[in-house]
Amino acid sequence: MLNLMPKTASPRDIQRNYRTLFDEVRTSEEPLLILNNNQPDVVVISYAEYSALTSSREEYEQTMARAAIENYESEKKTGKLKALSSLADLA
Numbered sequence: 514m515l516n517l518m519p520k521t522a523s524p525r526d527i528q529r530n531y532r533t534l535f536d537e538v539r540t541s542e543e544p545l546l547i548l549n550n551n552q553p554d555v556v557v558i559s560y561a562e563y564s565a566l567t568s569s570r571e572e573y574e575q576t577m578a579r580a581a582i583e584n585y586e587s588e589k590k591t592g593k594l595k596a597l598s599s600l601a602d603l604a
Contacts, residue, residue: 519546519556 522534522545538545538557545557558566588594597603 519544521546521548523548 520537520543522530524547527534527547534545535557537543539559542559542562544562546553547555547557549555585594
């Protein structure tokens with residue numbers, strides 16, 4: 514389960530405790546927020562989490578592409594498409 518407040522570290526913490534912090538990210542599957550001047554800068558996530566996010570994004574993009582194609586085919590069948598002679602016709 515994702516915590517509301519992610520674990521944070523500074524670049525100096527990463528330099529000093531790289532292996533410990535990264536092992537913790539890997540085993541807990543919780544993100545590590547890297548702060549630079551007390552501002553969020555970078556998030557470290559496990560490779561498993563990265564793969565899941567990438568897969569979810571690809572599935573979403575494919576779903577949206579299929580929906581756009583189905584919408585085009587539906588509008589083509591019903592005659593809702595119109596030919597444009599210039600970009601001004603889009604307005």
